[in-house]
Amino acid sequence: MAKNPTVYDVANRAGVSIATVSFTFRRPERVKESTRNVVLAAARELGYLPSASARGLADGRTGALALFSFTYLADAHADVVPQLPGGADPNADFRLFPLYMDEVQRGVELECWRRGYAVMVGGGSKTTSETVVADIAGRVDGLAVLPRSIPDDVLSRISARIPVVQLSTPPHGTGGDHVTVDNEAGMRAVTEHLITVHRLHVLQFLGGLHASDIEARFKGFRTALRTAGLPAPAKPAANGGADWEAEAAIRVGALLAEGDLPQAFVCATDPVALTVMDVLQAAGIAVPGQVAVTGFDGIAAGRMARPALTTVRQPMEQLGRAAVDILIKRIADPDGAPVSRQFPVQLVLRESCGCPPA
Amino acid sequence: MAKNPTVYDVANRAGVSIATVSFTFRRPERVKESTRNVVLAAARELGYLPSASARGLADGRTGALALFSFTYLADAHADVVPQLPGGADPNADFRLFPLYMDEVQRGVELECWRRGYAVMVGGGSKTTSETVVADIAGRVDGLAVLPRSIPDDVLSRISARIPVVQLSTPPHGTGGDHVTVDNEAGMRAVTEHLITVHRLHVLQFLGGLHASDIEARFKGFRTALRTAGLPAPAKPAANGGADWEAEAAIRVGALLAEGDLPQAFVCATDPVALTVMDVLQAAGIAVPGQVAVTGFDGIAAGRMARPALTTVRQPMEQLGRAAVDILIKRIADPDGAPVSRQFPVQLVLRESCGCPPA
DNA sequence: TTGAAAGCGCTAACAC
DNA sequence: GTGTTAGCGCTTTCAA
Helix, strand or coil: CCCCCCHHHHHHHHCCCHHHHHHHHHCHHHCCHHHHHHHHHHHHHHCCCCCHHHHHHHHCCCCEEEEEEECCCHHHHHHHHHHCCCCCCCCCCCCCCCCHHHHHHHHHHHHHHHCCCEEEEEEECCCCCHHHHHHHHCCCCEEEECCCCCCHHHHHHHHCCCCEEECCCCHHHCCCEEEEECHHHHHHHHHHHHHHHCCCCCEEEECCCCCHHHHHHHHHHHHHHHHCCCCCCCCCCECCCCCHHHHHHHHHHHHHHHCCCCCEEEECCHHHHHHHHHHHHHCCCCCCCCCEEECCECCHHHHHCCCCCEEEECCHHHHHHHHHHHHHHHHHCCCCCCCEEEECCEEECCCCCCCCCC | CCCCCCHHHHHHHHCCCHHHHHHHHHCHHHCCHHHHHHHHHHHHHHCCCCCHHHHHHHHCCCCEEEEEEECCCHHHHHHHHHHCCCCCCCCCCCCCCCCHHHHHHHHHHHHHHHCCCEEEEEEECCCCCHHHHHHHHCCCCEEEECCCCCCHHHHHHHHCCCCEEECCCCHHHCCCEEEEECHHHHHHHHHHHHHHHCCCCCEEEECCCCCHHHHHHHHHHHHHHHHCCCCCCCCCCECCCCCHHHHHHHHHHHHHHHCCCCCEEEECCHHHHHHHHHHHHHCCCCCCCCCEEECCECCHHHHHCCCCCEEEECCHHHHHHHHHHHHHHHHHCCCCCCCEEEECCEEECCCCCCCCCC
16 A cells, blocks of 8 residues: 555646645635646545545644443453354344444434534443543544543543533533433333323332433432322432442342332333343243333333333434534534533333233 | 643643653653653643644554445435424334444444544445545545445545455455455345245345345345256346335335235345335235245344344444454555455344244 | 654645 | 645654
């Protein structure tokens, strides 16, 4: 592979100055047509590929946006895959993909392409170091971040340098641009459904707090209970911890051992709900016959589960698109007032709550 | 948002030269610990975010890899979404996502993160111009491209400049690095299944050729027929065109009108198969009762379809990972011999071929 | 162990 | 309409 030709090479070959070459690509209208054609021909003959680094350095913007996401079980997964025999496929049941963040990511990508931005996607996981985030941040003009993908202090340091939009409510009204959904109303809706339609009164909430969006969901859960005149717990039955699914599984296992199951498990997310269903079914408990289970997110795996998972669907693609839209506006107006957009969610009744199969 | 601090600012504040600042980040071991701490403190206080553009320009590599993908119906989709009322969600049935390319993309991302590369994702569609591809190519050290996402001539021009790996067999053994699956064996396997297990002998192949991987699938289809002593068509029943699904739908509609349906439609891809099932069902034809249908890919939507789609699953994540692995090796050894890796596929029997529900 | 200085390839004044 | 030129922020050789 020969050394990449530069503006100099192209200018040389076309018999013009480098400025003319640059203008030919950036401001075609400012170059005489005949000249432009000569330059384009030279560029084509040489296989000229403009360097984004040089351009970015020269004009102070990269023309790219990034989403910082995180991969569920990424580390474990990465270790497992290479060892599998040829045909094996850990994603065959779509439990690991696509999840909430993957659909948001798609929205980000589609919107970036539509608006002429390049998209970079950064991968977080529990072990994400500041270096990794800074590396991504240094490559783009703006950054969208999913909840829990970046430590708070790192996030605030980055926000001071480039536009950042969070895909969740910033803790304690920390300000900053963000896009969210109405978590509280959504969770309240499923909970009310369980109470009023299925006449279930002993409900437990499963899933980590320590995250503003989950807190809002728990709040919705409690509101529904109180509104129905039922006792509302002060805390989720399973909470916190780095691995919500494991935490929930352990809790359910304990309840199983005590023979003290509720009538329904209201889970903070679909993955938690699916894990809980696994545990129950392994223990021979019928869902929804003996215990109902509900989730939150609306991922594909929930639809494929048996029984199909009743959940609250977030408009993930739209969330991603909105994040990009906000970033682009923020880049144009760095000092405007913080923007916040909230989307509605949708109750999706399937079988795991006790509703009949479609 | 204050102007981003540079090495100069950090050096200034730390009372050292810019070289020392650079070394502190790139070659920490070459800087005395005390000095390093001073520099790091200064960087942190200033909120220093290294510029990837500057670094990329200086050392001739970006540290990023890209996947060039394309979005199914991207254009139409993009126009539709913004007009939908709040709760509406065009992806709710997962027909548009995740598709084959989305799972490959995931593999690319996971592997890039694991290997310390940043990932960029480029979006193609039917209207992809060379400019768009060149823009992406100019931002990275290597590029993975999905089949049919980039015009051949553009592809070869790019390949001359940066490492490129194709996720399909290059046409006419054009050489170049690539990763594929055993399309022929996979399609032969489904076809034989229809013939030997379900005793179906009148089969039609639906889906565009003009793509090496689809050609291989068609070949596998013919081989199975001939091996069974059945007549093998020289051409697919529906073929070519920019929109395979539409093409197939039209063809099926015509057959429907003529009352000349085969016993099975063997489709080149899952999306084609799902479209065909839609058309048949809309016409009141029972699948698989009156006509069997099979796909190829193994996307999520096939599992969710009723009847569930019999198909051949490709190890998409692994394909993506392999592409990245090859790129990284190629970057290290630009002039080595072209690499080609082929993965096996897996026959997935579900209901649309006539097999009983799981 | 640290500093000085020469680029990396491009953009955009500004001059012609 | 086109050319000259001064950076953009960083890496890296070479000296000190």
